[in-house]
Amino acid sequence: MNSISRPMKPEVMQRGEPILPQSPENGYDQNWYPICSSSEVEPDKIYGTEFMNGRVIAIRDADGKAHVMSAYCRHLGADLSDGEIIGGTVRCPYHHWRFDAQGTCVATAVNDKPPANAKLFHFPTAEAFGFVWAFNGAEPLYEVPHFPIPEEGLEYRTEFNVLTHQDHFIPYSNSSDIQHLMAVHKINLEVNPEDVEIFPHRMHYFQTMNVPGMGKLRQEVFVFGTNCVIFMSQFLGRPVLNMSSGKALPGHRTLHTMITATPKGTGQPGEAEQIDLALSEGMRFGNQLFNEDMTIMKHLKFRRDLLTHSDRMLARYLDYVRAYPRTSIACDMIA
Ligand code: FES
Ligand SMILES: [Fe+2]
Incomplete structure (x- = not known):
């Protein structure tokens, strides 16, 4: 009998659920992300840069520790990277509200009390290997990336x-x-x-x-x-x-x-x-x-x-x- 060899059954894996694009609707992975080089965050300067679906600022506090926060002022949304560091605070360029290194609004320029929720988003921040890193989340889920050698x-x-x-x-x-x-x-x-x-x-x-x-x-x-x-x-x-x-x-x-x-x-x-x-x-x-x-x-x-x-x-x-x-x-x- 003439046996016709059948093609081998392809060994194909199940497609599985789609992996959705990263977006505000689907969320962004809870990773440590490199934000900028450490040298770009100078004392008494505000460094602004893109991140995920928007923009963040990076500053140094009085001890030189880096902080990454949302870039837009909680008043009317001015970009705080256009502002200045005044007295250890980020001063908005528009109406001069001031935010501390944790992102809390500590003063307006007209003595109005800052609204209770006038707080920037403050990312968990670390420095390693010459970069400033921010964790996407309220608390880091793992240590900032590192080699097995310190x-x-x-x-x-x-x-x-x-x-x-x-x-x-x-x-x-x-x-x-x-x-x-x-x-x-x-x-x-x-x-x-x-x-x-x-x-x-x-x-x-x-x-x-x-x-x-x-x-x-x-x-x-x-x-x-x-x-x-x-x-x-x-x-x-x-x-x-x-x-x-x-x-x-x-x-x-x-x-x-x-x-x-x-x-x-x-x-x-x-x-x-x-x-x-x-x-x-x-x-x-x-x-x-x-x-x-x-x-x-x-x-x-x-x-x-x-x-x-x-x-x-x-x-x-x-x-x-x-x-x-x-x-x-x-x-x-x-x-
Ligand atoms: S927009 Fe920043 S103080 Fe008004
Ligand atoms: Fe490759």
Whole structure:
């Protein structure tokens, strides 16, 4: 009997619930987001910048501690980044109401009592690796992103200039997207999706990357929230750490930091050159990956349609994103 071989049943995964765009209606992920470089927040100055669906200000209090708050005055909505720091308070440019470093209106200019709820939205704020970070929520759900080696023991370089035209969780799906690593970056990635440890606000796993020109790199990977990924590898015999984290911007855009770090030297001969080379190579590799993705990320219309066997790692990440907590708590105040 003539047996006609049937095509193999495609191994396709269930599509699952859609992952809604980040917006005031759907909420924004409760992540730590890099807001600006620490050096941009000068004493006695007000720094204004875009964030999520609107705009925030960053200031320093009398102790030099950074604070990120909604940018629009609670009186008639003037942009407080056009104001001035007067007597340790943010003075609105319009009618000179004054707000303290926690965002509470402490005075009007006409001796009217400030309304009881005249308070800016004050984001939990932290500084790390030369950036000011704000947590989207009333209280942080996890520690600000960090390497397994304390910041004081590291030398690092930073950049904050790569812009992608997608919600932040989409570019950060890249590190779990094995098909694209091969097709776009020519990187062969070995990782077992079953070995990924998934916690409510972070992921942790090991992988081996085979990178053209760099050989096999064994990496420890940490994912914080849905907008930050850290790779720890060995290069030139020393640990090299890369962190990239994205700031959510209006219009479903994301601005990305890149941080490359390596342990400080111990004064061995030739060590300074090695550190320099490790940091340059870490930064170059991070930029190369972003550049290779750029055109695709610009035009992609995200959907989780038909995933296949090789997408198991990506499917785990997308399930993690789907379950991730969101909030709109600040959205009205910053827009
Ligand atoms: S708008 Fe700020 S004080 Fe009136
Ligand atoms: Fe990529």
